[in-house]
Amino acid sequence: MRPTPRVETFPANTPAASQIFTTVLSQGPLTRLEVARRTALSPAAVTKAVKPLIEAGYLVEDAADEARPALGRPANPVRVDGGRALFLGVKVTGDEIIGVLTDLCCRTRGARRAPLADRAPQPVLTAIADVVAELLSQANELGVGVHGVGVAVSGDVDRAEGVVRYSPFLNWRDVPLAELASLTVGLPVTVDNDVRALTVAEQWFGAGVGLSDFAVVTVGAGIGCGLVVHGRVVAGAHGVAGEIGHVTVDPAGPPCHCGNRGCVEAIAGEEAIVRQVREATGVEVRDAAEAVTLAHRGVPGVREVYARAGEAIGRGIATVANLLGPERVIISGEGLAAYDLFAEQIRDTLTAAAFGSAAQCDVQTRPLPFEEWARGAAATAIQSFITPDDPHPSR
Amino acid sequence: MRPTPRVETFPANTPAASQIFTTVLSQGPLTRLEVARRTALSPAAVTKAVKPLIEAGYLVEDAADEARPALGRPANPVRVDGGRALFLGVKVTGDEIIGVLTDLCCRTRGARRAPLADRAPQPVLTAIADVVAELLSQANELGVGVHGVGVAVSGDVDRAEGVVRYSPFLNWRDVPLAELASLTVGLPVTVDNDVRALTVAEQWFGAGVGLSDFAVVTVGAGIGCGLVVHGRVVAGAHGVAGEIGHVTVDPAGPPCHCGNRGCVEAIAGEEAIVRQVREATGVEVRDAAEAVTLAHRGVPGVREVYARAGEAIGRGIATVANLLGPERVIISGEGLAAYDLFAEQIRDTLTAAAFGSAAQCDVQTRPLPFEEWARGAAATAIQSFITPDDPHPSR
DNA sequence: CCCCTTCTTTTCCCTCGTCAATAAAAGAAG
DNA sequence: CTTCTTTTATTGACGAGGGAAAAGAAGGGG
Incomplete structure (x- = not known):
């Protein structure tokens, strides 16, 4: 069992609540009725799930829609408050560590790169820790807590176990990176393959939303x-x-x-x-x-x-x-x-x-700034925060 | 809405019950505890789900295991009674209709082939009806009811809608085969792509079980x-x-x-x-x-x-x-x-x-007798019988 | 004959989500 | 200005489904 440091945990415990939150997260402001339609749940269930999420500050009532239809009670859209939580994403390449600070909506709030001299696990960990520390201080200025760190590495990565099975680029075998990094930075760490991480970002926040x-x-x-x-x-x-x-x-x-x-x-x-x-x-x-x-x-x-x-x-x-x-x-x-x-x-x-x-x-x-890879890593951290038990969450 | 002829319907209404039945169906005789383990359900849930299935005759208590361990109450394995229900599978090729009669465990109980002179929908339907009629009389001799028919066609097939979107081989476009055949044979009909049907058979009854x-x-x-x-x-x-x-x-x-x-x-x-x-x-x-x-x-x-x-x-x-x-x-x-x-x-x-x-x-x-394609079709019918709402059931 | 082990069943409980009724928030109609 | 219509949101009662725990069942061993 990998040690999970004590941090705030997400208040959506039931599958329905996660599903509702995820829907709002990636499909933008939605009225409760619209959420109900898209999740195939009843409006009542949405209301009940949304309430604690609003109370916890993860969801907020959006400004009423401008182009509202003339008839009926105006809809009351809900959206995720991106500023409620921050996450870090770190991409490890052969010669560089690239880190970003994102909010809950995976919008980039800061970035940091550091060269990498040695590819062995320990030096890499140190470099990651440095980048993370700098980003944490940026987060500090925003006054919002960082809730998780995602690390993206090329190669064969077991996200569920947090282990890098084999990375030819780094010449690593069976490195329990999630555990090691988690101990170093004192935050929950998710490790995933870099391309998969990028895919997660597209799935939840990009051109793959809804597909x-x-x-x-x-x-x-x-x-x-x-x-x-x-x-x-x-x-x-x-x-x-x-x-x-x-x-x-x-x-x-x-x-x-x-x-x-x-x-x-x-x-x-x-x-x-x-x-x-x-x-x-x-x-x-x-x-x-x-x-x-x-x-x-x-x-x-x-x-x-x-x-x-x-x-x-x-x-x-x-x-x-x-x-x-x-x-x-x-x-x-x-x-x-x-x-x-x-x-x-x-x-x-x-x-x-x-x-x-x-x-x-x-x-x-889609044009890809280099931080995008790190943003993908952050997306995996956001996933892990929202659905801690599911190593490969669905839409 | 495709008309669903009045036939006996499967008594597993909850997802858990389907899951339990499917597990027993493809993973052979299993003790209730073993089923609980494999489905990640509680033993109590298994007992509750199994009872009505035994009462309805779909499950039977198996002979106690020979090689039982010396200690504790002997386990009481449960298996699917294949003879409880029959199904038909029909494969349509360019020049032939191949049909099989299978039991609930997808074991072949009879087969019939008929040449096909004309590939237009109507002649094909007639030929299917002939083959089905002969197989139904075989089923009659067994004294067990046929609960569904699966039809496998090469090409682009929409199983959920029961429509053959495009079959180059038959030169069909948007033929609502499930509806037509269902009206003709008076039984629920599932239509699927032939290779997918074969895959279903492997998944539930063959080398893909458990994968x-x-x-x-x-x-x-x-x-x-x-x-x-x-x-x-x-x-x-x-x-x-x-x-x-x-x-x-x-x-x-x-x-x-x-x-x-x-x-x-x-x-x-x-x-x-x-x-x-x-x-x-x-x-x-x-x-x-x-x-x-x-x-x-x-x-x-x-x-x-x-x-x-x-x-x-x-x-x-x-x-x-x-x-x-x-x-x-x-x-x-x-x-x-x-x-x-x-x-x-x-x-x-x-x-x-x-x-x-x-x-x-x-x-x-795996060696493939030609009836295997038809058996795949039967497997889709079995799926549809067990989980009528899920067009593409999982394991 | 009692204890131990393992599998199965029962009972109770609790959670979650739907249903149906109700409230709320407008504009429209008179 | 009141009342109606329309749509959205909320509430509370209800029920199904599955889990936990404990009891029961079926053996073997001492």
């Missing part, structure tokens, strides 16, 4: 994918899921670090793009930003590299669409800076390669 | 895939899901009828194999059986065709494993007759192409 089946595709150094099926984030039986980056796109393609050839990541990952641009132009391109510049400058051969990358990503998304039939695909990640360079290819390839009505799935892109 | 995440891959004329995620069969937001057959394996591969190149089905589907064997040998091979014979006879080039097919299937499965991380993959279908010809390739490719621990997923094969 029971969607996918988040991240384009950057790696190509990742978070899946929501039946309203729940997919975690995979063995900790692996959403590895769209290692879907084979062309068995004769370039070798991938995973040992295969022609993975999406081996064609459209940042490193792969830089390499291909270098090969195509002879210019000693250093990073993705330089490659994008070359492309925009019209250097011959560079656009073709991005076109191929777009095709690879499109095929990866088409595969997801064929297998799961999501309602929407949300494309995100640092690589979106170059989105104009492959948008068309992604769309075209998806349309061509998706089977039947799978091609109908809506594709959205 | 919350697994995949069923069917190898035959087409290559299909049923997915169970979070304990529920995946249906897809637009009716498409599990289209593993149209996952691209080699963008430079042979053209597929779907318009792309190098789909799994274009390499490993029955038609594709026959074509490739013909090309490789010059022999005028007619069907898959002949191709298998040639392969076993050692005709040069034929085994290579199967090897390529196995590789394609393996890549498809690896893709599923990478994206969803299932606990198990169940390979099934008529094409299994040639399983020895590609077993090795499937395994090897899966191991190589799966990312990280995704390769750990267990792969099982």
Whole structure:
């Protein structure tokens, strides 16, 4: 049993209350009647559940709706008071710790980054503690308590147990990060995979609100994918899921670090793009930003590299669409800076390669400031606060 | 509202009762205490739910366990009385109607096939009615009532509404098959996609019992895939899901009828194999059986065709494993007759192409008599009988 | 014959959510 | 200005469903 530090606990104990709160949280101000409709509960149940939540300050009566219909008693919308509680989200990358301070509605209230010299668990913990301490002092200025910390790590993470099973990037195995960090920072800590955390943020606070089946595709150094099926984030039986980056796109393609050839990541990952641009132009391109510049400058051969990358990503998304039939695909990640360079290819390839009505799935892109990853971590902390027993809550 | 004919209805009204019954149904004879453990309910709740089910004859006390431990009151296992109710399953193919009679435990009690001359809805309905009538007379001899009919059709099927949205094979669009068939046969009818139906059978009565995440891959004329995620069969937001057959394996591969190149089905589907064997040998091979014979006879080039097919299937499965991380993959279908010809390739490719621990997923094969498809349909009827309101019940 | 162990049942209780009736807050109608 | 209509919110009685605890049942062992 991981020690749970003594902090305020959320006053919604019944499943119905959590469901009602979550609905209001992600679907904005809603009248009680509207909540009842969306949760398939009776209006009476909503009233009863809402009352203690208002008393505890988590919900507030919203200003009456301007565009109210002429007839009947005016509706009395309710919304979550974001300022009632604060949360921290921390993203651990190979060389940096990125932290954000968010409110209960997962709006960013502060941010902090710190370089990471050593990737071993202890130094990482220390670095996390530093970032957390700084953010806590920011929180202090706001005069609101921090109710939980979420940590996002790439790799195989067991959120229920709070253990990092295996992170190739950090070279960790079976590190009980939640427990360790919780002892260090004195707050409840939730640990989850980074892409899943981002997916949680979209599910509760982003473009996935109200959807029971969607996918988040991240384009950057790696190509990742978070899946929501039946309203729940997919975690995979063995900790692996959403590895769209290692879907084979062309068995004769370039070798991938995973040992295969022609993975999406081996064609459209940042490193792969830089390499291909270098090969195509002879210019000693250093990073993705330089490659994008070359492309925009019209250097011959560079656009073709991005076109191929777009095709690879499109095929990866088409595969997801064929297998799961999501309602929407949300494309995100640092690589979106170059989105104009492959948008068309992604769309075209998806349309061509998706089977039947799978091609109908809506594709959205969202710009991703780097703090977004940390915000995802905060979203998992918010989930854990609201539904402490459910390791992978549904919509 | 589809008319529901007057028949006996299942006496488990509460969610807990359904859950308890389902657990006993698929997990064999269980003591009440064991049921309580597996459903996370209290022993008292189990006793209360079991009583009316025994009174109604759906559950029976099993013979006491032989290998009982020396201590304490002997356990009193309970099991489902399969003979208490009968169901029909009907699979509609392009040229044939296949029907089975099963008991409540989905054990086959009879079978009937009838050729299909015309694929239009009306002739198909007539043919279904004929097969159903014959099976009903078989049921009559058993002296047990038939409580529902399941119909499995390939294509985009909306089970909740009982409508075949689009079936390319039959060239149907928006046919309200459940309603029509129900009127014709005078019994409740459930309509579902064929691969999903097969998946349901595995989930409740086969190799998927107790698993919350697994995949069923069917190898035959087409290559299909049923997915169970979070304990529920995946249906897809637009009716498409599990289209593993149209996952691209080699963008430079042979053209597929779907318009792309190098789909799994274009390499490993029955038609594709026959074509490739013909090309490789010059022999005028007619069907898959002949191709298998040639392969076993050692005709040069034929085994290579199967090897390529196995590789394609393996890549498809690896893709599923990478994206969803299932606990198990169940390979099934008529094409299994040639399983020895590609077993090795499937395994090897899966191991190589799966990312990280995704390769750990267990792969099982099950021989598939053709009635199995119809049995899947019966399984959906059993589900509908037990949980009438839930179109896609969980474990 | 009594005790011990384990499974099952009973009894009581409590929680949660629905139902139905009521209150509340407007504008509309007269 | 009063009364009616319409819609939203609240209240309180009721009941179903499941849990806790204790008793009962069915053996074996001392």
